[in-house]
């Protein structure tokens with residue numbers, strides 16, 4: 001039996017003249033849990049071999065509330081998975097040198113397998129601060145996959161750490177048995193942490209990949225070519241139905257906090273519960289994909305509960321792998 005299925009091979013997706021079924025909503029939380037469950041035996045083996053659990057160290061600079069929420073989620077997931085954690089919190093007026101000193105300390109520690117410095121760094125550290133930090137992280141501990149060594153390894157399809165968000169998306173496509181090979185993939189966004197590595201990973205899996213950005217001409221027309229459409233833009237609801245070929249797999253990476261009531265009403269018209277949440281809290285998290293794309297796509301990741309949990313699960317997977325590499329010498 002052939003398990004993989006591309007949108008173009010499933011007659012449901014191209015039922016011309018017949019009312020399109022709503023997209024299958026992919027449960028990122030459940031897939032993330034499967035990934036973590038699959039790590040349990042490997043974590044136990046590391047514990048036996050090294051005499052300690054795989055260990056993730058995170059540094060955060062400043063008091064950006066969203067960043068602190070992300071860091072708490074990562075630490076809680078690591079602890080729930082039976083891993084060791086270290087958190088170093090630096091004040092917002094710390095210098096780049098002070099931050100690099102923390103990274104160096106993490107690099108030197110034989111107790112630490114994976115290092116993550118939460119982005120964004122305070123603007124006061126200068127334009128190249130993040131790059132300097134990524135340059136300093138030991139590539140053997142670069143579980144975020146942002147160092148130039150990791151990026152080079154990925155580009156050359158060599159073994160190394162791939163950035164967690166695109167790696168999680170590939171894992172999700174595989175676990176959902178959505179075929180990548182031969183598919184037309186369009187990635188909107190060309191950042192170093194999502195768009196570029198996403199395109200690279202899809203290409204390595206034999207998709208035919210187009211990368212779009214803010215200067216792309218006829219973005220909806222290019223996007224409509226896609227069997228697999230990845231939106232990593234940072235613009236709430238930018239990807240509307242006219243961007244989507246019927247039956248396409250649509251992956252929504254965007255995480256945008258909407259505080260404007262009209263915008264929230266427009267985006268959440270079909271989601272009364274979430275609109276109520278907005279009315280209570282005054283803000284809501286939405287993706288780059290307009291919710292009404294569910295009427296056109298074959299499969300769609302929700303925000304929240306789609307790509308976000310997968311990103312954290314892959315951070316755990318990369319940290320376990322870093323510990324295994326230490327174990328194997």
Ligand code: NAP
Pocket residue numbers: 165188189190191192193194195212213214215216219232233234235238253254255256307308311
């Ligand atoms: P980024 O560095 O700001 O990159 C955004 C990309 O989108 C750029 O390449 C930009 O083009 C492109 N873009 C912006 N406006 C556009 C437009 N109107 N039309 C076409 N392309 C446009 O952002 P990022 O770090 O890649 O993150 C993207 C989104 O993903 C954000 O919402 C972020 O919060 C979210 N995110 C989520 C996760 C997760 O775990 N779920 C992880 C990482 C990021 P140019 O290059 O031409 O400027």
